[in-house]
Amino acid sequence: MSDRVSSITDLPVDILVLVFPYLAAKDFLALCSTCKAFQQNSIRLDPAYWRHATQAAFRVRNQPVVEHDGVRWQKLYRRMLTQSRVFTWGSNSHHRLGHSYPQPRPAARRGHGPRIPVGRTFQHNSHIHYPMPMEKVQQLGIVADMQCGGWSTTLLTSKGSLYTCGVLDGMQIIHNHRPENGPEALRFPVGFPYSTQMAAYEEPTIAIRQFSAGRTHILALSDSGRIWSWYAVHKPALHVKFLNVQLTEASSGESSAADKPLYGRVKQVVAGWSRSSAYIYGTGIVVWDTVHREHDDNDEMDTMLVMENAEVPKTGYQRPRGAYRETEEEKALGREVGAVLSYIILEAYVVFVTDNGKIFCGKFGDKHHVEQILELRALRNQNGIPSDVQGSFRSFxxxxxxxxxxxxxxxxxxCWTLRHDADNDHSDVGGLKRIPALQHKDVISVAFGDYHFLALHSNGKITSYGTELQGCGALGLGGEGDPEGRTRGIKYQGFSHDGKLLPHCYTSGRQVWFEEEKKQWIRFITSGGKEPAEAKERMRLFLQDANVQGEVSEWFEQQGRDWDKDPELKEYDQDGLGSYYALSISAAGWHSGAVVLVNDTLAAQGFRYVWAEKSFPRLRLSNGVEMPGDVVFDEWRFERPEWDLTVDV
Structure with a gap:
């Protein structure tokens, strides 16, 4: 036959990509090096392969916005082996950040010069204003994911183990008090290994594949498809089963088998503000009360049978597989709603997106019952392309x-009050915000605390928005000395010293910095720079005029960008990810965190003390005013933005 396949290179790409997942990374790279045909980017950088390899090896969560970026997934695979770190910031009460309480900060030094005075500090001894590495984490191995709870921070390692800092329920502080900081392994009932780390991959029933941190509890899904729930760090987990919902677990060795029936399998768990949930194939989104042991001393109890649960209507539809033929009713549901791709549980609502570009919500009633679902028509993707939804508590x-x-x-x-008006498309309903700094800026994910939120961009940078109550540091922009936080655009208000970002900050965003030298730079400049007397009037104007503060903060923001992108440092940044590349973000309550890939070699080459002869910036402001002083005017590194000062967050 003339079309007979005589070489593997003759196979079409859509066939080859079905074979690649069976190859280990080193074998896949070896295959790609055998001939030019396999060196093409569609094969060598196949996103499906590298996403699968990265998630299989390190349990990294998927990011739907960039799931087809093969270059990114390959770089993550290479760097996860040695560079995964955990940073946290904000309120450290109950040791939720995994830090020892900081000592009073000494005055900063400039090289070998004199000590530099800093502004007066409002820092509470449990507030961390800059990202700091979580303590005692390196011994855990590779950290794949993290999530913040109301009073806790929980880590997932590449081995499928969970560790928590802080307490799960801060309202039961006496019961949950922990004298030590640092991560503690979440335990399993008697009869199981103490932790996943001890069992490695030999126990698919306790090797955690995906987890979710609620306000007061942790939900997790194991490799076998078992649901586990924790309500206290020092108490073993409860295996969750249902009286009215059939669950199916994978048997040993088949936890990732794609050709097995899906009915009864758990796809995802989500822990909400005060409830638990899971997406179960064939049923849809199932919601139930958080589970607890009736008697705290009964730790041998290993299973909780949930007697009452609620099912969110019209969420069980799945696109047909193989030769299955849909009924007319199923086809109609596929057109009206579609298959659920992802969902969130808020304080009072469930919100989910489907594969036909629609977004729905349902309001919880008694016992988590959802009467009906409502399409949020103003958020529909008219192109039919799937969207994504992320959020917690009251924001999304x-x-x-x-x-x-x-x-x-x-x-x-x-929108819910209009649910009986079939012709209303919600176009007149206010409340949808499009923050300029987030639009078409390659945002991968957004994480919400009570009053602040973070955005993760595909270049590994984090931007911060909102308010940090009592100046707790949840924004991660600094603020240990009042002028330092003001330099990043934070305006402190009232007796409580709440820090709110100025409207100027929402045009280009305010990046969270990890470089130590940037902190030193800010401290030096906010102390007046090389000539404090000459800068005195400019600093007074900066402190008294919010508009001047906003524009000066933008100047600092631009100077701080691309800190490690100097051409002289290119040899140290071969993969282009920079010194600090955030892999995931999380926020809750008054604190935040991120899993960050750290290129120590590049970070060590960062510019140090290059500002020793610099002055506090002197700018020509957008209203035509020239800031006072004798030094030459500073230029914008990029260009002065056209600010939209109507943004209110």
Whole structure:
């Protein structure tokens, strides 16, 4: 036959990609090096392969916005082996950040010069204003994911182990008090290995594949598909089963088998503000009360049978597989709703997106019952392309065609009151916000705390928004000395010293910095620079005029960008990810965190003390005013933005 396949290179790419997942990374790279045909980017950088390899090896969570970026997944695979670190910041009460309480900060030094005085500090001894590495983490191995709870921070390692800092329920502090900081392994019931780390991959029933941190509890899904729930760090988990919902676990060795029936398998678990949930194939989104042992001393109890649960209507549809033929009713549901791709549990609502570009919500009633679902028509993707939704507590974000639309439960309440009006498309409902710094800026994910939120961009940078109550540091922008936080655009208000970002900050965003030299630079400049007397009037204007503060903070923001992108450092940044590349972000309550890939070699080459002869910036302001002083005017590194000062977050 003339079309007979005589070489593997004659196979079409869509066939080859079905074979690649069976190859280890080193074998796949060896195959790609055998001939030019396999060196083409569509094969060598196949996103499906590298995403699968990275998630299989390190349990990294998927990011739908960049799941088809093969270059990114390959770089992550290479760097996860040695460079995964955990940083946390914000309120450290209950040891939730995994840090020892900081000592009073000494005055900064400039090289070998004199000590530099700093502004007066409002720092509480449990507030961390800059990202700091979580203590005692290196011994855990590779950290793949992290999530913040109300009073805790929980880590997932590449071995499938969970570790928590802080307490799960801060309202039961006496019961949950922990004298030590640092991560503690979440335990399993008697009869199972003490932790996943001890069992490695030999126990698929306790090797955790995906988890979710609620306000007061942790939900996790194991490799076999078992649901586990924790309500206290020092108490063993409870295996969750249902009286009215069939669950199916994978048998040993088949936990990742794609050709097995899906009915009864658990796809995802989500822990909400005060409830638990899971997406179960064939059933849909199932919601139930968080589970606890009736008697705290009964630790041998290993299973909780949930007697009452609620199912979110019309969420069980799945696209047909193989030769299966749908009924007319199923086809209609596929057109009306579609298959659920992801969902979130807010304080009072469930919100989910489907594969036909639609977004729905449902309001919880008694016993988590959802009467009906409502399409949020103003958020529909008219191209039919799937969107994404992320959020917690009362706030959420929708990703659509490069836009990131933020809103909250007030918007859902307004839409819900119109649910009986079939002709209303919600176009007149207010509350949808499009923050300029988030639009078409390659945002991968958004994480919400109570009053602040973070955005992770595909270049590994984190931007921060909102308010940090009592100046707790949840924004991660500094602020240990009042002028330092002001330099990043934070305006402190009232007796409580709440720090709120100025409207100027929402045009280009404010990046969270990890470089130590940037902190030293800010401290030096906010102390007056090389000539404090000459800068005195400019600094007074900066402190008294919010508009001047906003523009000066933008100047500092631009100077701080691309700190490690100097051409002289290129040899140390061969993969282009920079010194600090954030892999994931999380926020809750008054604290934040990130899993960051750290290139120590590149970070060590960062510019140090290059500002020793610099002055506090002197700018020509957008209103035509020239800041006072004798030094030459400073230029913008990029260009002065056209600010939209109407943004209110």
């Amino acid at each position: 974000a929708v990703f659509k065609d490069g836009e990131v639309i933020t809103t909250n439960q007030d918007y859902l309440d307004a």
